[in-house]
Amino acid sequence: MSESKRPWTLASALRRDNLHLVGKLLVVVTMMFGFGYALVPLYNAICSALGINVLSLSERQHAVRAEDVKNGQIDYSRKITVEFDANARGPWEFKPAMSHAVVHPGELTTVMYEFRNVQNRVMAAQAIPSYAPKQATAHFNKLECFCFNEYTLQPGETKQWPVVFVIDPKLPKDVKTITLSYTFFEVAGKGKAQAQLSAPVLSSKEPRT
Template sequence: MIERNRRANRRTFGKLLLLVAFMFGFGYALVPFYRAFCNLTGINRVGDKSSLALVRNTQVDESRAITIEFDANARGAFRFEPLQRSMTVHPGQIAQVLYQVSNRTDHAVRLQAIPSYAPAEAASHFKKIECFCFTQQSLQPNESRQMPVVFVVDPKLPKGIPAITLSYTSFELGATSTDAATDQRENDDG
């Protein structure tokens, strides 16, 4: 009885090993079959570098060029400016501009930037993907930082708008939480 169970277990084990070997071989053979199928049908041309030249962003309207002008205004003891004054983009093209802010004080500051657009009707067509204006910025004494704005102009921008001005007004929000804690400790001690 025990011997019969051992033989049955060996046969089952041998069948399982054959099944594992077959599954491994089948998985290994799928790669060339997949490539052959893709070449035959013309879809998903894996590794075909000639097809890369055909890939492009079809949402970019290359028949139009929009001039984007950048402006900055600071309300406080800090310096705030774009690193370039203008650029030309095609509607649908993703672009980036950098603004620089410098804290010229001997204490930490918190800043918030508010955007505005001219002409006003361009605001709904100017889409910011990444912007320092989404969050408050904290700067240490005498710290400078470059901050990006990644944007795209909607291809649905009316044809009569050849230029857009993006203007930021940045203002100081008051003492940072660390400054407030220091001030509170000094008041408690004194």
Template sequence: MSTPKFSDRPDGDRGFNRSMLIKLVVVAFLMFGFGFALIPMYRAICQVTGINNLVQRDATVREARNTQVDMTRTISVEFDANARGLLGFKPEQTSLEVHPGEVMTVMYDISNNEGRTIDAQAIPSYAPKQATEYFRKIECFCFTQQTLKPNETKRMPVVFVIDPKLPKDVKTITLSYTFFELNKPAVPQPPKQSAGA
């Protein structure tokens, strides 16, 4: 009994293979589109829910001008920085004593140690979580995407004010930024070795 050759197979298999190929290509495009849309979706969800709101800038500037400084309270603000890959990212100072209502500036340094241009976005987070609504950023590198040329270093400011309405039991706020590279190139996979090698 002989095995059928590829040319002897019915056209049904070819139709099935073609259909499966089309489905797989569509799934790959959908996955790529979803990955590409993650950051805009994240921003929209944050804006709707009020979590890590990156677009409060204009209202915050107006508020900061009308804020009275509460000299009777001091809040310790701690600064943290995280980055992936060969991005060097750190605050110039790790903590600061602040009076609620006082406009303060802290600088962050970021270095691109890659041999290529990188587009990146910083995403802030706060601890305790309730501090999010009282920590007002007037100017921040997290408002826009950052482009760093190969081996470039930038100093970037964060100008902020803590709302005097911050609950009295909050004595320390931690502001943490994570820098994510946008459109990172895929890592090439090493070629598979054959079992006989």
């Protein structure tokens, strides 16, 4: 082979190798996307097979009893600002009744969240909470929360759910603001109508107290 043909041959080989590499990367990306997309129905299949709501187990671990709150002490020397955030993964409405509340550690507090199914079909949905800063998670205790269950809403139906919580007085002194954020998303498969009976629900058509 002549010297003049060697650069062209080398460039062709490099181009061919690059195309092979790009092809492999595309396959890997496609597989990762497919795996991530399949996680939600897989999770729901596991929940249905075991008869439990895996998504709410960690939240139930932080649930407290009313008796424990009554027997606890309220730290009036401290004030914690709790910010309420709501995110909806889908074409529906989801919002808290207030943007924030100032509470004392050990004080029982209730905030309402409203959800409206704006679609023309029945929906099964689940709320997943998150906390900021992270160190506040173990000290944010709930007596009642709609995040414990999966719910079914009829087309155009509006519901209001309470979140009853108390902040542990053992919360680190440097934490003065906590953000409680909920993401409400549709879950695949049938909704669990029985779950609606396990938590207080106030319809928007009923008078508020």
